[in-house]
Amino acid sequence: MSENLIQKEPRIFSNDLPPVGPIAFGLWRYTTDDLYEATKLLDTAIELGMNLIDNADVYGFDWGGEGFGACEELLGRVIKAKPDLRDQIVLSTKGGIVPPVPYDSSRQYLRSACEASLKRLQVEQIDLYQIHRPDIYTHPSEVAEVLDSLVSEGKIKTVGVSNYSPNQVSVLSSHMDAPLVATQPEFSVNCLTPLRDGTFDQCLSTGMVPLAWSPLSGGKLATGDGIRPELIELLDELSVRESVDRATIAIAFILANPAEPIPIVGTQQTSRLRELAKATGVNLTREDVYNLIEASDGVPLP
Numbered sequence: 201m202s203e204n205l206i207q208k209e210p211r212i213f214s215n216d217l218p219p220v221g222p223i224a225f226g227l228w229r230y231t232t233d234d235l236y237e238a239t240k241l242l243d244t245a246i247e248l249g250m251n252l253i254d255n256a257d258v259y260g261f262d263w264g265g266e267g268f269g270a271c272e273e274l275l276g277r278v279i280k281a282k283p284d285l286r287d288q289i290v291l292s293t294k295g296g297i298v299p300p301v302p303y304d305s306s307r308q309y310l311r312s313a314c315e316a317s318l319k320r321l322q323v324e325q326i327d328l329y330q331i332h333r334p335d336i337y338t339h340p341s342e343v344a345e346v347l348d349s350l351v352s353e354g355k356i357k358t359v360g361v362s363n364y365s366p367n368q369v370s371v372l373s374s375h376m377d378a379p380l381v382a383t384q385p386e387f388s389v390n391c392l393t394p395l396r397d398g399t400f401d402q403c404l405s406t407g408m409v410p411l412a413w414s415p416l417s418g419g420k421l422a423t424g425d426g427i428r429p430e431l432i433e434l435l436d437e438l439s440v441r442e443s444v445d446r447a448t449i450a451i452a453f454i455l456a457n458p459a460e461p462i463p464i465v466g467t468q469q470t471s472r473l474r475e476l477a478k479a480t481g482v483n484l485t486r487e488d489v490y491n492l493i494e495a496s497d498g499v500p501l502p
């Protein structure tokens with residue numbers, strides 16, 4: 201059998217942050233009103249090595265939440281009740297989506313958004329602050345200036361972006377003093393864009409860490425809804441071979457890339473977090489990943 205491609209080592213964003221596990225826990229759907237359940241989810245993620253916790257100010261606005269800021273507020277209440285948790289996580293959040301505008305990265309807005317996130321999270325500093333979506337009507341020099349000042353004031357430790365094209369990353373970087381340490385595109389075996397649009401190439405050349413959002417395509421790769429039958433068939437074959445769930449093979453596919461992406465899993469069930477954590481123990485070969493890409497595309501590679 202050829203070599204196992206799974207990249208299971210911790211990821212390093214910068215010397216200023218502790219290493220993070222190869223799988224992260226996302227809080228888009230962290231909308232329970234039960235503080236005990238919310239704490240248990242966070243405890244389980246940490247226990248499984250998913251110490252990067254990905255939030256955003258807009259989480260709670262949709263997906264069963266109580267409104268803009270609700271998922272940050274809930275995490276803030278969990279940390280307040282159990283302060284030891286703060287040092288066990290790398291706390292990541294995002295700003296810049298403003299319904300119904302929809303995007304604002306102006307100096308004044310980003311500063312106020314970041315300060316509001318700090319208040320809701322009840323912390324002194326955000327470890328990784330990401331621009332959620334590019335606001336193409338703010339000059340990147342203005343975005344860079346406010347991000348650099350938030351770093352120098354100690355409100356945020358490091359900076360990342362999400363849903364930025366590689367060119368947008370380069371332009372913002374060229375105006376910044378602080379490095380961009382992370383980029384967060386959608387990536388899964390059902391959404392292969394970062395393999396082909398230069399996102400992962402840029403990470404390999406700059407050292408930026410890619411964070412993969414909706415790694416199960418929002419659950420579709422687990423349920424099979426709307427996914428090519430040949431892809432589901434292959435995921436199922438591999439899941440029998442590796443003795444894990446189909447969803448866990450889909451997470452392992454992400455871990456196999458040499459850019460060392462971190463899948464941000466979004467399940468709100470501790471048993472599913474435990475199952476997905478097994479992805480680091482899966483073996484995927486070069487032939488397996490190319491077969492998965494062909495099954496996802498529905499056509500053979502040239």
Ligand SMILES: NC(=O)c1ccc[n+]([C@@H]2O[C@H](COP(=O)([O-])OP(=O)(O)OC[C@H]3O[C@@H](n4cnc5c(N)ncnc54)[C@H](OP(=O)(O)O)[C@@H]3O)[C@@H](O)[C@H]2O)c1
Nearest residue numbers: 226227228254362413414415416417418419422466467468
């Ligand atoms: N930057 C951005 O623009 C952006 C956009 C979207 C998401 N994100 C980030 O990515 C994270 C993950 O996104 P996501 O929630 O769409 O991720 P996902 O892991 O692709 O999907 C999770 C969803 O799949 C469901 N699911 C069904 N069967 C499952 C199974 N067997 N195992 C696991 N989950 C199963 C889960 O339901 P249960 O909870 O019932 O298990 C949950 O609703 C978010 O929390 C957020 O941090 C970022």
